[in-house]
Amino acid sequence: MTQARPDEPAIVLEDVRKRYGDVQAVAGISLTVGRGEFFGVLGPNGAGKTTLIEIVEGLREADSGSVSVLGLPPWPRNMALLPRLGVQTQSSAFFTRLTAREHLSTVAALYGVGRQGVERTLSMVGLLGQADIRVEVLSGGQRQRLAIASALVHGPELIFLDEPTAALDPQARRDLWKVLRALKGEGRTIVYTTHHLDEAEALCDRVAIVVAGSVVALDSPGRLVGAAKAPTRLLVPADRITVERAERIEGADRVCVEGDSVVIETRAAGPVLAAVGEVAGLDGVRTRTATLEDVYLELTGSEQHA
The missing domain is CATH 3.40.50.300 (P-loop containing nucleotide triphosphate hydrolases)
Incomplete structure (x- = not known):
């Protein structure tokens, strides 16, 4: 062979x-x-x-x-x-x-x-x-x-x-x-x-x-993920912060509600996370950084990959 x-x-x-x-x-x-x-x-x-x-x-x-x-x-x-x-x-x-x-x-x-x-x-x-x-x-x-x-x-x-x-x-x-x-x-x-x-x-x-x-x-x-510079998503329990209050945080690019969380998208994760801590505390706050899926969806224009 x-x-x-x-x-x-x-x-x-x-x-x-x-x-x-x-x-x-x-x-x-x-x-x-x-x-x-x-x-x-x-x-x-x-x-x-x-x-x-x-x-x-x-x-x-x-x-x-x-x-x-x-x-x-x-x-x-x-x-x-x-x-x-x-x-x-x-x-x-x-x-x-x-x-x-x-x-x-x-x-x-x-x-x-x-x-x-x-x-x-x-x-x-x-x-x-x-x-x-x-x-x-x-x-x-x-x-x-x-x-x-x-x-x-x-x-x-x-x-x-x-x-x-x-x-x-x-x-x-x-x-x-x-x-x-x-x-x-x-x-x-x-x-x-x-x-x-x-x-x-x-x-x-x-x-x-x-x-x-x-x-x-x-x-x-x-x-690929690093080059995409996709925003970080902070998921804050909805009973701890309102959408209106989250939108006033400096560096918050987009705010929406998903399930029982207020989601803050930002490209300045550190300062925004600190601000969230002052307003609502950090207990239960989850951080989602960019993934390959974010890159894929951006490049393919797909809303789903199945």
Whole structure:
């Protein structure tokens, strides 16, 4: 098996374009994903994320531009790349009449992986307790974990995960975060699409935000948030301050009521917080700083990201 050099990027795209009729799904995207990087691809539905990822995976041919994956072109379908890639999609196929262990063993056999690797991967995704249950009986969240196990069982260098935590409960979601961080710690490269922006902020080294087929922002979550200069929000119990009194505080840019809180938006958090303390005390006051979600909503013009 040909291995990419350690200093060679995992993915290089140069001016990649793809059109479907009148729709420009990918409009000249150029980017590089480094080896061992946890890279997020974000954007509203219909932005071109899926088409872009399928081009990188070798499932679609770009109309123009160049694509390199682990130092090789993925199209035409490159059989030398397949054992080095792990792919989990939202529409993963299963052998539903098999048990979870039998299904994963079948997938593993295609890559020459033995029983030990199957058991280790079932344990990694938290499915050992359901290993002997038929796939058709598994819950949606358990099937999601089995799809992820199928992408990981052969120890791929480059892993593509599409909304991997979509059907998971909060605890299972956090457990998967640990698995993904461990994979990154082993030097694997992960390309990750998600609508959970808190997840992208917590896990990704860098994110690309895609809108209408173009990358509108590309950087680490921290730098994107810092550059946005979004206001801080102070949530004050509504029984402690009125909207009118909050509006008179110097530095309060916007005041509104949300539930049982008066919300003060400000770009001078320190002085405003001190003023709130003098007027209403600080007990129960909550502070919300800018997040990746704020940046995303500003760049996409979306009112929601689901």
